[in-house]
Amino acid sequence: MIRVLVADDEALVRGGLRMILEAQPDIEIVGEAEDGRAALELATRTHPDVVVMDIRMPTLDGIEATRLLLGSGTPAPRVIVLTTFDLDEYVYEALRVGATGFLLKSARPQELVTAVRSAVAGDMLLAPQITRRLVESFVRRPPPGGSASSELATLTNRELEVLRHIACGRSNAEIAGLLYVTEETVKTHASRIFMKLGVRDRTQAVIVAYEHGVVEPAARA
Numbered sequence: 001m002i003r004v005l006v007a008d009d010e011a012l013v014r015g016g017l018r019m020i021l022e023a024q025p026d027i028e029i030v031g032e033a034e035d036g037r038a039a040l041e042l043a044t045r046t047h048p049d050v051v052v053m054d055i056r057m058p059t060l061d062g063i064e065a066t067r068l069l070l071g072s073g074t075p076a077p078r079v080i081v082l083t084t085f086d087l088d089e090y091v092y093e094a095l096r097v098g099a100t101g102f103l104l105k106s107a108r109p110q111e112l113v114t115a116v117r118s119a120v121a122g123d124m125l126l127a128p129q130i131t132r133r134l135v136e137s138f139v140r141r142p143p144p145g146g147s148a149s150s151e152l153a154t155l156t157n158r159e160l161e162v163l164r165h166i167a168c169g170r171s172n173a174e175i176a177g178l179l180y181v182t183e184e185t186v187k188t189h190a191s192r193i194f195m196k197l198g199v200r201d202r203t204q205a206v207i208v209a210y211e212h213g214v215v216e217p218a219a220r221a
């Protein structure tokens with residue numbers, strides 16, 4: 001059973017999220033928080049697998065709450081940031097502090113369910129329109145190879161290809177289909193990428209890809 005904590009300052013939104021997620025046989029809601037501070041306290045008591053975190057909340061916003069939650073040094077849940085705002089700085093800051101996924105509140109209910117399951121599976125999920133905005137922003141940086149770190153230089157051509165797909169928010173299954181390989185092969189490539197880059201997960205790998213210009217304009221497709 002996937003244990004989920006919902007944090008949003010609007011009671012109606014929290015109720016809607018609860019209704020969507022509790023309708024799934026493999027998901028249970030372990031708590032609701034109306035601000036970031038309450039989310040931190042509830043997470044400490046309930047130990048959720050996933051926190052669905054709104055960005056704009058009183059007392060402590062979702063970005064800072066995520067940073068504190070994931071930087072505590074103890075086993076931390078996955079965090080899916082849910083907001084009505086698709087501004088680049090929010091997306092980037094959410095990913096930088098360790099969020100696993102980023103969805104708009106206009107997303108369909110099934111997208112939320114998929115995001116929760118993907119988070120537990122270790123996949124990162126970004127709404128397609130958010131991925132496009134990120135790519136359009138970061139491809140203005142130096143082209144691949146211009147400022148790549150020594151760690152990036154150790155990646156093979158296939159690993160770089162897999163990293164670009166990961167940076168576009170594609171799942172292991174989607175990457176496998178595009179590259180005509182098995183999902184297990186993609187997982188093996190991903191593990192090697194994380195090890196070579198010295199990152200803990202897909203989210204940190206995406207940040208490295210964006211910051212060093214690995215994602216190219218062609219990745220918009």
